[in-house]
Amino acid sequence: MTNKVLLLILLSGLLFSLTLDRIKTDLKWPAPIQKKTANYSETSFELGRALFYDPILSADSSISCASCHLSYTAFAHVDHPTSHGIANRIGKRNAPGLFNLAWRQDFHWDGGVQTLTGQALNPLTHRAEMGETLENILLKLNEHPLYAQLFKRVYKQPHIQTWMLLDALQQFTIALVSKESYYDRVSRGKARFSAQQAQGLALFEQHCNRCHTAPLFFSNRFEQNGLAIDSSDLGRFEITGLLADQGKFRVPTLRNISHSFPYMHDGRYRSLKEVLRHYGQQLALNDSQQKDLIAFLKTLTDSTFLSNSRFQYHTLTPKP
Numbered sequence: 001m002t003n004k005v006l007l008l009i010l011l012s013g014l015l016f017s018l019t020l021d022r023i024k025t026d027l028k029w030p031a032p033i034q035k036k037t038a039n040y041s042e043t044s045f046e047l048g049r050a051l052f053y054d055p056i057l058s059a060d061s062s063i064s065c066a067s068c069h070l071s072y073t074a075f076a077h078v079d080h081p082t083s084h085g086i087a088n089r090i091g092k093r094n095a096p097g098l099f100n101l102a103w104r105q106d107f108h109w110d111g112g113v114q115t116l117t118g119q120a121l122n123p124l125t126h127r128a129e130m131g132e133t134l135e136n137i138l139l140k141l142n143e144h145p146l147y148a149q150l151f152k153r154v155y156k157q158p159h160i161q162t163w164m165l166l167d168a169l170q171q172f173t174i175a176l177v178s179k180e181s182y183y184d185r186v187s188r189g190k191a192r193f194s195a196q197q198a199q200g201l202a203l204f205e206q207h208c209n210r211c212h213t214a215p216l217f218f219s220n221r222f223e224q225n226g227l228a229i230d231s232s233d234l235g236r237f238e239i240t241g242l243l244a245d246q247g248k249f250r251v252p253t254l255r256n257i258s259h260s261f262p263y264m265h266d267g268r269y270r271s272l273k274e275v276l277r278h279y280g281q282q283l284a285l286n287d288s289q290q291k292d293l294i295a296f297l298k299t300l301t302d303s304t305f306l307s308n309s310r311f312q313y314h315t316l317t318p319k320p
Contacts, residue, residue, distance in 0.1 A: 081267030200296025
């Protein structure tokens with residue numbers, strides 16, 4: 001073994017030890033911002049899950065929440081750059097992954113909603129998405145024997161009301177927590193990074209961690225990430241009216257990033273290579289460094305979450 005090879009092995013081991021020490025400090029998750037409501041129970045979770053997968057919530061009963069938020073793609077939408085609604089209507093923004101929402105301060109790409117309970121209002125009633133009215137949704141649910149039974153069991157009220165519908169959907173989405181990735185196993189001392197993954201983490205901490213902060217790998221800020229400002233979608237500016245917010249969008253999570261393509265608010269990039277090419281130009285990252293970063297980003301994939309049958313479709317059945 002040459003001295004050069006031995007030195008590389010020693011440096012690789014040192015790099016792994018240093019990165020492991022750093023991520024151990026990230027083990028403690030912050031307190032959640034969004035809270036489970038007083039109505040939370042296994043029955044309310046199952047009710048919310050049933051609603052999430054049921055096209056009854058759309059105007060023509062053709063799509064459900066799950067149509068744009070697929071469990072095996074981290075509840076993101078991989079088929080199209082932007083959301084597709086009833087009657088083949090196309091939205092202007094990419095449907096982001098729905099998980100770890102309890103730690104979000106604002107929702108949607110522009111932060112136009114501040115509570116997880118209220119988050120569902122926009123997709124339910126938006127013309128380019130589910131295109132329904134709350135009045136019609138409530139009428140359909142109140143006439144549905146199984147939903148009428150489940151809502152009455154959870155909320156102790158004779159008729160389904162808007163707040164109950166939104167609360168039930170929140171019961172499901174707040175439970176979508178992803179924290180069992182390879183990165184998490186390494187942080188608990190149950191696995192080891194390869195030299196490439198460790199180098200990728202070092203690059204990530206140098207260039208990306210300010211916005212995509214561990215352990216959530218997002219922040220509750222809105223940033224302009226170097227994309228040209230599009231006058232048809234000014235992002236956060238459409239909510240605040242502040243010129244400084246033009247072209248700013250919320251910082252997405254990087255957990256499960258290898259499964260939640262396409263990327264950016266408008267879904268313009270189909271692959272991580274394209275994303276890193278964009279940032280690589282800004283940060284002067286060469287091809288080798290971009291590959292190292294991608295190797296690290298793939299350690300954020302939580303296969304347990306993606307395949308969790310508890311979060312997938314279940315037939316709605318009456319309760320005893």
